[in-house]
Amino acid sequence: MKYAIFYFSPCGGTKSVADIISKELGDAPMQELTTPSMNTAIDHDTLTFFCFPVYGGRIPKPMYDRMKIISGDKTPCVPVAVFGNRAVDDALLEMSELAEKCGFVTVAGCEMVAPHSIDPQFGAGRPDASDKAKLHEFLEKLKAAESFSPVKMPGDPGYAKKKSAALPLYPVASKECIGCGICEKYCPAGAIKGKHMRTVPTKCISCMRCVSMCSTESRKVPAPMRLAAHLTLKKLCSERKEPKFYL
Ligand SMILES: Cc1cc2nc3c(=O)[nH]c(=O)nc-3n(C[C@H](O)[C@H](O)[C@H](O)COP(=O)(O)O)c2cc1C
Ligand code: SF4
Ligand code: SF4
Structure with missing residues (x-):
């Protein structure tokens, strides 16, 4: 059996799970989808893993765009949902349905915990030895x-009709910004514009990649919203959640 691994990982938690899978499968090839990637066709003998983070119980919106470049041929696939110790909700079902539209057949799935990218103290140290x-x-x-x-x-087949309860977490650049352009270049949603590195709220997916990549620590979500997110996550993410597997 041949293997292929695709991953979307703004802050590295999903990549850490994809890396483990690749190693376990004898250094299986990996292709990153966090920013737009190249067209790829996968034959029906290649077991394909789609590793992605869970956002509000769903898949990240750019996954719809990224999957347009990947085509299967009744290719078996395994959606891998990486979540921040709250819940996966409908994300595995949504990813499975999206992959099936691209020519894949879902034959297994899994849920793994990684640090919560909005507040990494939740899910810290995961995946740990027990998860692995x-x-x-x-x-x-x-x-x-x-x-x-x-x-x-x-997952709930009616996920597309559910309302999102997401907090508006949009990072802004402080005056310490040196204008290096790293955040703009690597933003998965193309949401950073202009010489002041402004965030376009209608495009931003709140992935926190720009915050984690900024070498001068000058990109942050404004403090009141950070506190509101912390208090919400404290209630929802403090108790340990376990990985789950579907086969
Ligand atoms: C906007 C946003 C929404 C999130 N929603 C959820 C969620 O619904 N459930 C959960 O357990 N974790 C949630 N998380 C946490 C991520 O799924 C988790 O941290 C994941 O490992 C991030 O992947 P990355 O490090 O590869 O970017 C969310 C993170 C972000 C940025
Ligand atoms: S990465 Fe940081 S320093 Fe560089 S442009 Fe973005 S906000 Fe400014
Ligand atoms: S601007 Fe928004 S979408 Fe772009 S990297 Fe920052 S948090 Fe992610």
């Missing part, structure tokens, strides 16, 4: 499988 051992067991089963059958992912 469970992921290893799941991948061993996939490696040993002689054939694959379609598997339904969990």
